[in-house]
Amino acid sequence: MFAGGAFTVWSDNKEQSFLFDFCPEIGYLFNDTWGLGVLAAYEHESENHNGQRHISNTFKFSPFARYYYYHKGPFNLYVDGGVGVNFGNYRIDNISSDKWGFEVGIRPGACVDLTEGLCLCLRMGFAGYRRDYFTAEEHRVGNNGFGLRFAPEELMIGIEFEF
Template sequence: MKKILLLVIVVMAALSATAQDMYLGGGISLWRNDDLDKTSFSISPDFGYNLNSRWAVGGAIGFAHSYDEGESHNSFALAPYARFSFYENKIVRLFIDMGFGFSTTSVKNRDDNYNGFEIGVKPGVAIKLNDQFSIVTKVGFAGYRDDYYVGENGLGVALDGNDISLGLYYTF
């Protein structure tokens, strides 16, 4: 896993030397439910490179921690994708991210760590605030998940609150 992450960083650094269209963004979350004694937080940076006006390649890295009824869970995910923009005007861009992801989750004081994956598509909308900043949201997921970082297992389409993300992106 460390080699894959290092490879991604090296490739992104090499592209940034000549690129004007790299982007960096992501999101964070924090949740506390006193009734269930459950706390969770996550951080998920996202990075990519615009190949042209229609296509981009990128990836997301995620870390999540949750404490639920005395058990502490830590999850890590890596999800590369290809982004196709099918509509764009001066302010709004509609796109679809096609990709796959790998995750690993460990449970503190237990030996039953598990790995998971997903493959599918995530539709999204980018709202341009100025030349450098955009608000980006991805709504839903269609594809297959097996013990992945977030969401349900199996094949299908999910349009619930767990599959909505909102982030601020910086293009340089």
């Protein structure tokens, strides 16, 4: 089993904005090569724009298969292939709208075993298709279309626990 994820709480009194983001990731490794996992997320954001209150609540569910294709000592390279679905509710003052979207694609990554059960993970890029997918980690790719993007400014670094 492995577990990781992200957690954010941010408040800006000057901009009158607030952000809460909880994004756990958990998975099961069948062997040194294959694993299955899921990333689930909830985000709440509120802010004022020109006197109007904007509030959004979004959810994301992304199952994936992980394939480790290179092992050299504590260093491993992998690729995650999966499907992501998101949906959300947006409110501007008293006007509300719902959105949903999906993506299909791959994300390459690397991990370094720091100690038994603790890994430093790096993930960068996306190749695939998106339709109205608004909760993506790679913001410059866009919400719609097909393509690939591998850029250093989108490098994600995290810790995974293996047990």
